[in-house]
Amino acid sequence: MAKRIDVTDLNVYYGSFKAVEGVSMTVEPRSVTAFIGPSGCGKSTFLRTLNRMHEVIPGGRVEGKVMLDDQDLYASSMDPVTVRRTVGMVFQRPNPFPTMSIYDNVAAGLRLNGVKNKKTLDGIVEQSLKGANLWTEVKDRLSKPGAGLSGGQQQRLCIARAIAVQPQVLLMDEPCSALDPISTLAIEDLVNELKNDFTIVIVTHNMQQAARVSDRTAFFNLKATGEPGRLVEIDDTTRIFNNPTEQATEDYISGRFG
Amino acid sequence: MSTVTGASAADQTPGPDGRRPLQADQASTGRVGDRLFGGAATVSGVLVIVLVSLIAIFLIVQAVPALMDNSANFFTSRVWAPGGDQPAFGILEFLWTTVTASTIAMALSVPVGVAVALFLTQYAPSWMRRPAAGLVDLLAAVPSIVYGLWGLIAFAPVFKPVQSFIQDKLGWFPLFAPTGISGGTICFIGVVLAIMVLPIVTALSREVFDQTPTAHKEGALALGATQWEMIRTAVLPFGRPGVISASMLALGRALGETIAVTFLVSALADGNPWSWSLFNGGETFASKIANNASEFSNPNKTGAYIAAGLVLFVLTFVVNSIARVVIERRKAFTE
Numbered sequence: 031m032a033k034r035i036d037v038t039d040l041n042v043y044y045g046s047f048k049a050v051e052g053v054s055m056t057v058e059p060r061s062v063t064a065f066i067g068p069s070g071c072g073k074s075t076f077l078r079t080l081n082r083m084h085e086v087i088p089g090g091r092v093e094g095k096v097m098l099d100d101q102d103l104y105a106s107s108m109d110p111v112t113v114r115r116t117v118g119m120v121f122q123r124p125n126p127f128p129t130m131s132i133y134d135n136v137a138a139g140l141r142l143n144g145v146k147n148k149k150t151l152d153g154i155v156e157q158s159l160k161g162a163n164l165w166t167e168v169k170d171r172l173s174k175p176g177a178g179l180s181g182g183q184q185q186r187l188c189i190a191r192a193i194a195v196q197p198q199v200l201l202m203d204e205p206c207s208a209l210d211p212i213s214t215l216a217i218e219d220l221v222n223e224l225k226n227d228f229t230i231v232i233v234t235h236n237m238q239q240a241a242r243v244s245d246r247t248a249f250f251n252l253k254a255t256g257e258p259g260r261l262v263e264i265d266d267t268t269r270i271f272n273n274p275t276e277q278a279t280e281d282y283i284s285g286r287f288g
Numbered sequence: 289m290s291t292v293t294g295a296s297a298a299d300q301t302p303g304p305d306g307r308r309p310l311q312a313d314q315a316s317t318g319r320v321g322d323r324l325f326g327g328a329a330t331v332s333g334v335l336v337i338v339l340v341s342l343i344a345i346f347l348i349v350q351a352v353p354a355l356m357d358n359s360a361n362f363f364t365s366r367v368w369a370p371g372g373d374q375p376a377f378g379i380l381e382f383l384w385t386t387v388t389a390s391t392i393a394m395a396l397s398v399p400v401g402v403a404v405a406l407f408l409t410q411y412a413p414s415w416m417r418r419p420a421a422g423l424v425d426l427l428a429a430v431p432s433i434v435y436g437l438w439g440l441i442a443f444a445p446v447f448k449p450v451q452s453f454i455q456d457k458l459g460w461f462p463l464f465a466p467t468g469i470s471g472g473t474i475c476f477i478g479v480v481l482a483i484m485v486l487p488i489v490t491a492l493s494r495e496v497f498d499q500t501p502t503a504h505k506e507g508a509l510a511l512g513a514t515q516w517e518m519i520r521t522a523v524l525p526f527g528r529p530g531v532i533s534a535s536m537l538a539l540g541r542a543l544g545e546t547i548a549v550t551f552l553v554s555a556l557a558d559g560n561p562w563s564w565s566l567f568n569g570g571e572t573f574a575s576k577i578a579n580n581a582s583e584f585s586n587p588n589k590t591g592a593y594i595a596a597g598l599v600l601f602v603l604t605f606v607v608n609s610i611a612r613v614v615i616e617r618r619k620a621f622t623e
Binding site for chain 2: 081083086088111112114115118119121123125126127128129130138139142143188191192195
């Protein structure tokens, strides 16, 4: 159930401000692609265009093409709601719904899809929590508030919530930046398992993390201050970290700037 | 304005890193500034409790002697003849009028107010949000006498055909039975009260809906929620305690509203037959007391009115307690 993403010449705007310019890339199914780059280079913005979450911000729009296998995500007949049900997202700060129990958090997406059968829900909730490596920790307190979990558990709860609707692609926007090293490790292990089923795109500020979890790495940068962000290069992770084509990438990963 | 539940969405927003908000004076350091402000806050807090208690004591002390002399049943009688050698008074009619008029006001203003607040925070174009919110706040500050005047002069003629229409078509139902009273019926009062408290419900609900964390809204949207589904999953649950508080504040105002109601009510003649109809006239607690303030000639007579006031006091207290319980019950899910 994983799909390939094909981006061609994508520009992202907020109002008249051009945030990202001319991105073209292919993301392979059942792989992990990491986006790295300095703050403000547009990698999160670009990530959000992959499930049209940038449209939530007033004035957000794109030019260019994003294909999910043979579906055009920006076709006029395409409903952003459908896109987001196909392309799930996990955010920087864990954001379980505070008024819902652990169970209800995981079931939220399914309920939105109209799943009402208790047995079906029970099954998928258990399977998703297991998939997010959280089941053993919470199975005895499914009716307790989701916000009562630790930060790392909350993030895994959010991952369970995202995979419960069985998306094709899972986008992760710096999923570990608010977590401690142990919880980070747990999420990274999880990403490794999840790539068997999903296409995963992960934005990270942590280059070691990109090196650890991803198969492919994309390096984003600003041409200059005030200019839009752009994709410098995308390649196999080992190549990016050992022998990148572009000098800018080399400078960034070796810590010469950023 | 006698009621607030004391709960707000801010109470329940966790601190940084998901910690609970600081409680009591855990943060106090014992320095002069902390002691000064801590002390001032404590005094203020105690002052509120003392004031409420003193009002309750005043009402009880004044009401009890009159109630002892009362020859009618205070709760079930419809007679109102305090004073004299054989005082007889009961509050049934005022209780009925007050509660039904306020219920109508709530039933109309809460859904509409929440809808307006949702429109202003979630749907309205951004250029419109601030000015419209300002207007609503302004409306909430309009004195009630203005609503009374407007109700009497502008709204009553418009509402009259509506009342006759309902009585014509639904008159078989006891609540809508025709009564022959055309002016200030309970229903009319309820509608005017609804319009009066609508800005309160709207302004406070708007405030909490506006504070819904973006993270929660985006969480719902990223799951493939439509805007309405996002509102149901993220905005409404977050705003719930605030909406309840807003409704309580509005209900407190509706229950106790005096001048507008005094202006509009059709008082019933003594000995009129009982009717369940919402199109009957009748006095509320507040209007009855206000209309007869000039008659407080002897302590027993005054006591009867104060007893009526006491019932109003207890009523608001009970309603607030219920709201408080409703909010507390779900508290674990908001921390």
